[in-house]
Amino acid sequence: MTRVPDGESVTLDLLKKKMDEFAKERNWERFHSPRNLLLAMVGEVGELSEIFQWKGEVPKGLPDWKEEEIVHLGEELSDVLLYLVRLSDMCGVDLGKAALRKVELNAIKYPVALTKTSSDKNNNAAHDCV
Known part of the structure; x- marks a missing residue:
């Protein structure tokens, strides 16, 4: 073990x-x-x-x-x-590389400025980011 x-x-x-x-x-x-x-x-x-x-x-x-x-x-x-x-x-x-790539793609799809202003109104985007 x-x-x-x-x-x-x-x-x-x-x-x-x-x-x-x-x-x-x-x-x-x-x-x-x-x-x-x-x-x-x-x-x-x-x-x-x-x-x-x-x-x-x-x-x-x-x-x-x-x-x-x-x-x-x-x-x-x-x-x-x-x-x-x-x-x-x-x-x-390569799961690790694929996961890192997905995090990067999600960062582009959901930029910080956009998510901070809209997060109170709409949390539907959160499912894509995890």
């Missing part, structure tokens, strides 16, 4: 490598087509959604959540992330 020292970040490259090793060790590569990975990820997003389904609006930091709920949330978020990393690898997409 790979341990990352406290204060150090886990990179997408490390996750990609670990997922590749995991699949090879189990001879699961044949099942990791882009379609299969996407469908598996969608299933995990559904499981993640169930955690929030009956909670209503949830404040930042989840102050009212039990420890086991937060652990479960972390597991489901991890499932989604790991499938996304594996999917991007199987499609030949």
Whole structure:
């Protein structure tokens, strides 16, 4: 098991490598087509959604959540992330670079001056920026 020292970040490259090793060790590569990975990820997003389904609006930091709920949330978020990393690898997409490019495109699409003046009136643009 790979341990990352406290204060150090886990990179997408490390996750990609670990997922590749995991699949090879189990001879699961044949099942990791882009379609299969996407469908598996969608299933995990559904499981993640169930955690929030009956909670209503949830404040930042989840102050009212039990420890086991937060652990479960972390597991489901991890499932989604790991499938996304594996999917991007199987499609030949550098996810980190693609994400940075998307942030740059969103900065052009939603300039600071424009969003500061219109943010009180219309928050619909926020969905594109995340």
